[in-house]
Amino acid sequence: MVLGAGERSRPSSVPGFPPRCLYPARTRRAFTLLEILLALALIGLLSGALVTGAVSLLNTEPQSPEEVFWAASQQARRAALRTQQEVALSFDAKEKEFVVTEPSGRRSFPIPAASRELTIDLLQAQASGGSVLIGGQLVDTRTLPSVSFYPDGTCTPFRVQFRTTGPARVIAIDPWTCAPVLKTERT
Numbered sequence: 147m148v149l150g151a152g153e154r155s156r157p158s159s160v161p162g163f164p165p166r167c168l169y170p171a172r173t174r175r176a177f178t179l180l181e182i183l184l185a186l187a188l189i190g191l192l193s194g195a196l197v198t199g200a201v202s203l204l205n206t207e208p209q210s211p212e213e214v215f216w217a218a219s220q221q222a223r224r225a226a227l228r229t230q231q232e233v234a235l236s237f238d239a240k241e242k243e244f245v246v247t248e249p250s251g252r253r254s255f256p257i258p259a260a261s262r263e264l265t266i267d268l269l270q271a272q273a274s275g276g277s278v279l280i281g282g283q284l285v286d287t288r289t290l291p292s293v294s295f296y297p298d299g300t301c302t303p304f305r306v307q308f309r310t311t312g313p314a315r316v317i318a319i320d321p322w323t324c325a326p327v328l329k330t331e332r333t
Contacts, residue, residue, distance in 0.1 A: 214244060223299065237266045242257050290304060304319050
């Protein structure tokens, strides 16, 4: 078929093509704004979860002795509440680890990369007459072998003292909540 000037070929007139009336007009297809925003939100959510997971895996900074102490004391309190029996928390100076002794056994909380100079003492709650001046630092010497956590969620009133080559850091523990005693600021 030869077309003249200005004539157009229609697909229905070409052999092998079905007539045009059988196919409805094609509509344009695209993503809606809602679908695009939903996809972006999912990508953001997944990347946020992956980044925080990767950061926690790559965090090679060792835990501080205070963090290990709080993990051990929380475990001791939780075990006392769960078993409804008294649980003891002590510090093994030789192995440099906190030990939680509960009815089902012992659980240790080692201090990673602990230096030889690190000394941790469990002290009586009241600092009265048991202090000694060592190397220009006031150090309490009235230590406790262990402290107890009771089934009602309370604990023995005590203080924990962390010493290295610098000044001693003492944290007083509230016997009712087993949390640090808040210090009042003097104005």
